[in-house]
Amino acid sequence: MRTEVDGDIAHLILNRPEKRNALSAELVDQMHQAMVAFNANDSIRVVIIRSAEKAFCAGADLGYLTQLRNNTLEENEADSQRLRALFDAIYLSPKYIISQVEGPALAGGCGLATFADCCIATPAATFGYTEVKIGFIPALVMVYLREKVSGAVMTDILLSGRIFNAQEAQSLQLVQHVVAEGEIADFVLGLAHQICETTSSQAVAKVKEMLRAIPAMNREQALDYAAKQNALARASEDCKKGIDAFLSKQPLTWR
Numbered sequence: 475m476r477t478e479v480d481g482d483i484a485h486l487i488l489n490r491p492e493k494r495n496a497l498s499a500e501l502v503d504q505m506h507q508a509m510v511a512f513n514a515n516d517s518i519r520v521v522i523i524r525s526a527e528k529a530f531c532a533g534a535d536l537g538y539l540t541q542l543r544n545n546t547l548e549e550n551e552a553d554s555q556r557l558r559a560l561f562d563a564i565y566l567s568p569k570y571i572i573s574q575v576e577g578p579a580l581a582g583g584c585g586l587a588t589f590a591d592c593c594i595a596t597p598a599a600t601f602g603y604t605e606v607k608i609g610f611i612p613a614l615v616m617v618y619l620r621e622k623v624s625g626a627v628m629t630d631i632l633l634s635g636r637i638f639n640a641q642e643a644q645s646l647q648l649v650q651h652v653v654a655e656g657e658i659a660d661f662v663l664g665l666a667h668q669i670c671e672t673t674s675s676q677a678v679a680k681v682k683e684m685l686r687a688i689p690a691m692n693r694e695q696a697l698d699y700a701a702k703q704n705a706l707a708r709a710s711e712d713c714k715k716g717i718d719a720f721l722s723k724q725p726l727t728w729r
Contacts, residue, residue: 475504476526477512482519482729483666484512484569487526494532495525497582499553501535502560509563519675520666521567523590524574531583533604557582558614565589565618566686568679570669574662575599576655580637585615588622588648591682594662595640596655601648602637621689623647671729674712 478485486508488495495501512521525531534542542550564571564586573590578600587593587601595601603619605612612619612632619628627646631638643649653661669678684703688696707713712728719726 475501475508477508479515479518482517482670483663484515484518484521486512486521486523488524488531489526491525491527491529493535494529494578495527495583496532496535496538497557498535498538499541499556502557506556506560506563509560509567512569513563513567516675518569519670519678520570520572522572522574522662522666523564523586524662525576528577528598530573530575530577530579530599531586532578533581533583539608554614561585561589561614561618566682568675568682570666570673570678572662572666574658575601575640575649576658578637580604581612582615585612585618588643589618592651592665593643593649594651594653594658594665595643595649596658597640597652598655599640599643599649600637601640601643602635603632604635604637606633606635621686671727674716674728676710676712677707680707 476487476489478487486505488501490496490498490501509521512518542553545553571590571592573587573593575587575593575595576599579587580600580602581604584601584603587595603612603615605615616628616632619632623646631646638646640649640652644652651661680703684700687699691699716726718724
């Protein structure tokens, strides 16, 4: 794995082509550390998760699975918590997260791709939560996935373990854009620059926080929470800046 930072855009690049970027304990820890650093960096606005080669992520590494088979229950639970920490660092990130998928994204790798705020794929990309095919379960994945898709979709893709293409993933709302292979890098960078220029980082972070928090609340709790966040947002510097620009009819850029 390697990272790159270009101004306000950061890249987390999976780089184990010989293993199709399969998840090992070492890779999970490296990715988590990178995401924690990105999330703490106020100058970073967008994080792009992509691979150095075509395969995005093939799920768990076979050697890793062999080790897990011999672990104690306590060791496996600790390992699961490390994977949860990575997923949380992505899903709960205050940054706008884009995944760029140009090949297989399977099992945990499918989670990495589809937990992003915007998943962009080529027509050749494939997706699948394949855990049940090896007697495993997508336990962590389903907690995040239930906030992205309907229960009927979850039942279909999690119980069958089937692999589906980018067009179907888009129809299921797991992928937001399908872009030709030769155009995807420019498309992703263009979107990243657009987000940086046209949106407030404070507002994006707050909206993401609310999107994650509200599903756990009942209606009254959610409305009370929303009213308070609305009031706090009105007092923010970014909101004042935006209103001033709107009233004076002046162009506004957030870079």
